[in-house]
Amino acid sequence: MATSTNVHKTTAGGGSGGKTKDWSGGEGVLPGRDALGPLFLMLVCPCFSIVFFHVCANMEGNFVEFARLVWNQGGILVVLRQIWPNPWDLSVWRMILSFMAFNLILMKAVPGKTFRGSITPKGNVPVYKANGVACYIINVVTLMALAHFGIFNPAVVYDKFGNILSSMNIFALLFCTMLLIKGYVAPSSSDSGTTGSIIHDFYWGMELYPRILGWDVKVFTNCRTGMMFWVIGILCYCYKNMELNNGQLQNAMACSVAIQLIYLSKFYYWEMGYMCSMDIQHDRAGFYICWGCLNWIPAVYTSQAFYLTSNAPDISTELALLIFALGTLCIWINYDSDHQRYVFRQTNGSCRIWGHAPPRHIVAEYETASGQTKTSLLLVDGWWKISRHFHYVPEILASFFWSASALNSGLVGPYFYTFYLTILLTDRAFRDDDRCRLKYGKYWTEYCDEVPYKIVPGLV
DSSP states (O other): OEEEEEEEEOOOOOOOOOSOSOOOOOOOSSSOTTTHHHHHHHHHHHHHHHHHHHHHHHSTTBHHHHHHHHHHHTSHHHHHHHHOOOTTOHHHHHHHHHHHHHHHHHHHHSOOEEEEOOOOTTSEEEEEEEOHHHHHHHHHHHHHHHHHTTSOOTHHHHHTHHHHHHHHHHHHHHHHHHHHHHHHHOOSSSSBOOOSOHHHHHHHOSBSSOEETTEEHHIIIIIIIIHHHHHHHHHHHHHHHHHHTTTOOOHHHHHHHHHHHHHHHHHHHTHHHHTTSHHHHHOOSSIIIIIIIIIIIIIIITHHHHHHHHHOOOOOHHHHHHHHHHHHHHHHHHHHHHHHHHHHHHTTTOSOBTTBSSOOEEEEEEEOTTSOEEEEEEEOSGGGGTOTTTTHHHHHHHHHHHHHTTTTSSSBGGGHHHHHHHHHHHHHHHHHHHHHHHHHTHHHHHHHHHSOOSSSTTTO
């Protein structure tokens, strides 16, 4: 994504306002956010990442079969001890640390334009170097070059994937512990602090924009490790699929990976928009974000391609092209909706959307923690007049289409990401609504009157 080079204090404006000053957070729809929920997820998610790998690698994605195994073996703990891969494989640690070091170097070495993110509740403005597209291309070309010259066999990533996840669980937990300690003793900006609960601080994080030796932590975990492994991982699975099929890439595998690569190319092209998203603006750097990107993204987001590597059904070229076309259309709609909002924000409303110039919008005031009154424009046009988070609909559908080439060959496994994404984005929509209601007050009420539905018109 983009590398953060600094965090500047804003010098704009003064004034007063009656709205809540701290608008970070949001309750969402999932319960137990204070202590029990985070504790449960921190215990379950690392284990589930290994279970999910095992089910896709050894049980053809069939969770019912895994449930039978647990029943027959006498409990989940017994099965976990049996299936947990070795986390101390030195060749795996060399792959992980080389991949991370390579991308840390690229974050600093690759040039890019300066981009200023959104103002925080404490009045800080993060600054990034927008070099994500170049880093994305360099990673892909480097992988292909290593494979072409026989320096590295990408299929090994598939063969060692269980060990990779096991090792990354350890690395990610240690990394989150380091962030917790740093948040207590050396925060990078005023957008930090403790809730008084070490469980809550570890899970949700203490710092909004932590930096270590000049490296932006969220860019490293979210974009240069998690999302970049998604790119590299599925390409490595393609090499393995060809290895298993006499050098031929199966249609189902090609279709799924092609759609995902279009989505990931869009992600890096739209990198500055992502740096202004809820993930970056309001979720602090803790287990939720950092462990999620370091371990959950490799385990779950690449799962369709991982499953298809050795379980791809034979589908016709015509069916593959149809699925590809539908998936690409969904990605374009998702991109176009995000792009509309991004251009609207960057031009301060001086743009044309669906024939309207300027597009319809609401001028909303809010107040920072320092008491400064600021103004935001809430877009009520284009895709954003359909629902407040309509862009989630094509994103969920795109994830379905890059899973659809599995047909009914696996029970739940190939489609788990789509189920998970639906829950995640629904919760995020409710959290964002809570946050915006705190931030904008009566202006958000006016906006909701104009755009009454959160995601799907007439339903949610």
